[in-house]
Amino acid sequence: MNKEWQQCVKCGMTYDLNNVVYQCTCGSMLEIARDPAIFQKITKDQFKSRRLSTKDIDRSGVWRFREFICEASAPHAVTHPEGNTNIYQRDELSIFGAVDNLWFKHEGENPTGSFKDRGMTVAVTQAKKIGLSFVGCASTGNTSAALAAYAAQAGLKAVVFIPDGKISTGKLAQALAYGAHCIAVQGDFDTAMTLVQEAGRDCGMYVVNSINPFRPEGQKSIIFEVLEFFDYESPDWIVVPAGNLGNTSAFGKAVLELYNAGWIKKMPRIASVQAEGANPFFKSYKNNFAKLEPIKAETYATAIRIGNPVNFEKAYKVIQSTNGVVEEVTDHEITIAKQTIDRSGIGCEPASASSLAGVKKLVAAGIMKKHEKVVCILTGNILKDTDAILKSSTNAVKVFSGDLKKLKELLAAL
Numbered sequence: 001m002n003k004e005w006q007q008c009v010k011c012g013m014t015y016d017l018n019n020v021v022y023q024c025t026c027g028s029m030l031e032i033a034r035d036p037a038i039f040q041k042i043t044k045d046q047f048k049s050r051r052l053s054t055k056d057i058d059r060s061g062v063w064r065f066r067e068f069i070c071e072a073s074a075p076h077a078v079t080h081p082e083g084n085t086n087i088y089q090r091d092e093l094s095i096f097g098a099v100d101n102l103w104f105k106h107e108g109e110n111p112t113g114s115f116k117d118r119g120m121t122v123a124v125t126q127a128k129k130i131g132l133s134f135v136g137c138a139s140t141g142n143t144s145a146a147l148a149a150y151a152a153q154a155g156l157k158a159v160v161f162i163p164d165g166k167i168s169t170g171k172l173a174q175a176l177a178y179g180a181h182c183i184a185v186q187g188d189f190d191t192a193m194t195l196v197q198e199a200g201r202d203c204g205m206y207v208v209n210s211i212n213p214f215r216p217e218g219q220k221s222i223i224f225e226v227l228e229f230f231d232y233e234s235p236d237w238i239v240v241p242a243g244n245l246g247n248t249s250a251f252g253k254a255v256l257e258l259y260n261a262g263w264i265k266k267m268p269r270i271a272s273v274q275a276e277g278a279n280p281f282f283k284s285y286k287n288n289f290a291k292l293e294p295i296k297a298e299t300y301a302t303a304i305r306i307g308n309p310v311n312f313e314k315a316y317k318v319i320q321s322t323n324g325v326v327e328e329v330t331d332h333e334i335t336i337a338k339q340t341i342d343r344s345g346i347g348c349e350p351a352s353a354s355s356l357a358g359v360k361k362l363v364a365a366g367i368m369k370k371h372e373k374v375v376c377i378l379t380g381n382i383l384k385d386t387d388a389i390l391k392s393s394t395n396a397v398k399v400f401s402g403d404l405k406k407l408k409e410l411l412a413a414l
């Protein structure tokens with residue numbers, strides 16, 4: 001029997017690892033499953049010590065956990081390398097969130113500036129491994145930048161479908177610069193997502209959105225790194241911005257696997273935070289996850305401007321099994337949280353700041369406690385959305401008119 005395979009999350013039907021399949025015949029989503037014996041053959045120290053190696057595959061914050069991600073792919077890995085991002089603590093952010101023990105894992109430190117690199121290295125590796133040459137995705141910007149970079153490295157043709165006029169200039173420029181073909185879709189991310197699935201069916205394009213089960217496997221490594229940092233003593237909460245719910249699903253799978261393998265004794269609770277104008281998951285949560293009602297999404301945090309998240313089926317189970325919560329925050333709350341993160345010197349893109357805004361709200365509601373250990377995931381780099389900064393910044397550029405005396409007065413008044 002193979003040690004790793006694809007499996008339906010609902011009926012348990014299995015598929016060979018190398019089948020190009022995004023959905024079970026029963027209509028449900030697929031995930032990567034593995035022989036639990038794999039968990040016995042590797043130690044925490046081995047994962048850690050690989051960081052000291054000079055090989056890319058070991059230095060990657062994704063592939064150093066390969067036994068828990070996709071061991072069969074490792075010899076083919078298309079890796080930057082990625083991951084091994086920093087984790088920060090800042091007094092002013094703890095004060096803002098009203099939590100004493102508050103941490104920030106900065107996924108904006110990945111090679112293309114977002115957590116997407118972690119999933120993309122695994123999906124593009126799979127494409128290369130099974131001999132595919134044409135890859136594509138729908139994106140609010142970060143997935144497209146990551147795909148463009150990894151496809152360039154692997155020598156694959158990449159097409160990205162983006163909502164026209166609704167992604168930041170920086171992200172679009174990144175995809176173009178790395179050489180991806182960009183198709184601007186009249187409509188929103190959800191329209192682009194439908195198109196991409198059609199192109200996957202009819203045009204021989206390998207879809208690397210998170211419906212592809214290899215993507216979340218890579219994103220699990222965010223959690224592996226967080227838990228490794230805390231010596232496998234789970235924090236009380238992991239707080240994540242939520243759009244298409246790929247991370248929420250991946251995080252749940254990661255904590256469950258570590259828990260079942262006996263590596264952690266306590267499950268951290270997962271808090272998914274949505275923007276109020278893009279909150280179908282929050283609404284469904286409030287309705288005991290009875291069903292997901294797609295909405296027309298609108299928020300200034302364009303990365304999470306998603307009204308019909310494709311990973312709902314996996315994500316709601318994660319909230320249930322980790323005793324998690326779903327929160328919503330307004331664009332104003334996101335803006336204030338972002339400015340606070342930026343002024344602390346850490347910086348992030350707007351969507352990322354919904355995590356801190358969510359913490360503040362959950363503490364105020366008495367759901368999160370001041371003494372609890374909380375880890376926020378900052379999903380994207382501050383430079384990802386400079387348009388948003390310039391629109392909302394209170395710190396305006398001062399113009400030097402050529403009058404030296406006035407300049408000196410200005411400097412003295414700072």
Ligand code: F0G
Pocket residue numbers: 114116138139140141142143144241242243244245246247248303304349351352379380
């Ligand atoms: N934060 C950032 C910076 C993102 O780019 C995304 C998603 C999310 C949070 C939400 O993560 O979808 O796993 O719930 N961006 C996708 C993209 C949709 O196309 O770049 P999720």
